[in-house]
Amino acid sequence: MSGLTEAELQGQVAIITGAGGGIGAAIARRLAQMGVLTFLCGRRRAALEGTAAAIVKAGGQAEIAECDVTDLGSVESVAALVERKSGRADILVNNAGVGSLAGPLHQMSPSSWEQVMNTNLRGVYYCMRSFAPMMIRAGRGHIVNISSLAGKNALPNGAAYAASKWGLNGLSYSVAEELRGHSIRVSVVCPGSVNTDLGPHQGKDPKKMLQPEDVAHVVAMLVTQEPRSFVSEILLRPTQKP
Numbered sequence: 001m002s003g004l005t006e007a008e009l010q011g012q013v014a015i016i017t018g019a020g021g022g023i024g025a026a027i028a029r030r031l032a033q034m035g036v037l038t039f040l041c042g043r044r045r046a047a048l049e050g051t052a053a054a055i056v057k058a059g060g061q062a063e064i065a066e067c068d069v070t071d072l073g074s075v076e077s078v079a080a081l082v083e084r085k086s087g088r089a090d091i092l093v094n095n096a097g098v099g100s101l102a103g104p105l106h107q108m109s110p111s112s113w114e115q116v117m118n119t120n121l122r123g124v125y126y127c128m129r130s131f132a133p134m135m136i137r138a139g140r141g142h143i144v145n146i147s148s149l150a151g152k153n154a155l156p157n158g159a160a161y162a163a164s165k166w167g168l169n170g171l172s173y174s175v176a177e178e179l180r181g182h183s184i185r186v187s188v189v190c191p192g193s194v195n196t197d198l199g200p201h202q203g204k205d206p207k208k209m210l211q212p213e214d215v216a217h218v219v220a221m222l223v224t225q226e227p228r229s230f231v232s233e234i235l236l237r238p239t240q241k242p
């Protein structure tokens, strides 16, 4: 056998943060298309409803869970909702993230620093803290953290964003070691520039940039990997430099 079939994913449950648009919405649509029940998380209900409507129209299943990943109580409420409604959490995609306004670090305000770190790094900790126990009890699970090539390279004028993603990579590699004994896999995906609202992508050709569906395809590849092995990290680049 070379991987899990879509039939084997039927009935699984995925929680996707930042599912109201961009990469998160594409991941949710792709997983739902594979028969997975998707819980869509984000702060803006209207955006989540848009993603849910597209999923249901295509024959998939989606539940909306308003959530601010920077608020532990909010994340814990979503974990309780998932437990109550489905009793399982097979896949957690930590995708919610914010960029930082372009500029040198010494001109960045402490509140902007906090927003970037609290969303991109603390938020992932809160989600893993809230959902890992359910996975441990089940003796299975897959956590996919959406990082960035900015977590592998220097990003002048985006230092805080780069630091949050370098931190996320270290967090992911370490938690992967903590959880693999429970048959829980942790993978980190580092895409280059993706054509979404998250910016800035000054001077880049949107047609040559990665599309959200390219990242969703990678997530589909990861979760269909036969459970005896896992891909710990993927670096995803557009073929043509944008």
Ligand SMILES: NC(=O)c1ccc[n+]([C@@H]2O[C@H](COP(=O)([O-])OP(=O)(O)OC[C@H]3O[C@@H](n4cnc5c(N)ncnc54)[C@H](OP(=O)(O)O)[C@@H]3O)[C@@H](O)[C@H]2O)c1
Residues within 6 Å of the ligand: 017, 018, 019, 020, 021, 022, 023, 024, 041, 042, 043, 044, 045, 047, 067, 068, 069, 070, 095, 096, 097, 098, 099, 119, 123, 146, 147, 148, 149, 190, 191, 192, 193, 194, 195, 196, 197, 198, 199
């Ligand atoms: N676009 C790129 O070039 C690129 C490249 C590499 C990696 N990434 C990463 O990919 C991920 C998705 O980004 P994207 O490009 O799809 O950007 P996006 O379109 O701006 O989506 C970001 C999502 O995160 C959600 N979010 C932000 N703060 C949140 C919070 N406190 N709690 C819950 N949800 C929150 C937003 O929803 P609400 O506002 O409704 O909460 C939004 O749906 C991010 O982690 C980003 O760093 C992006």
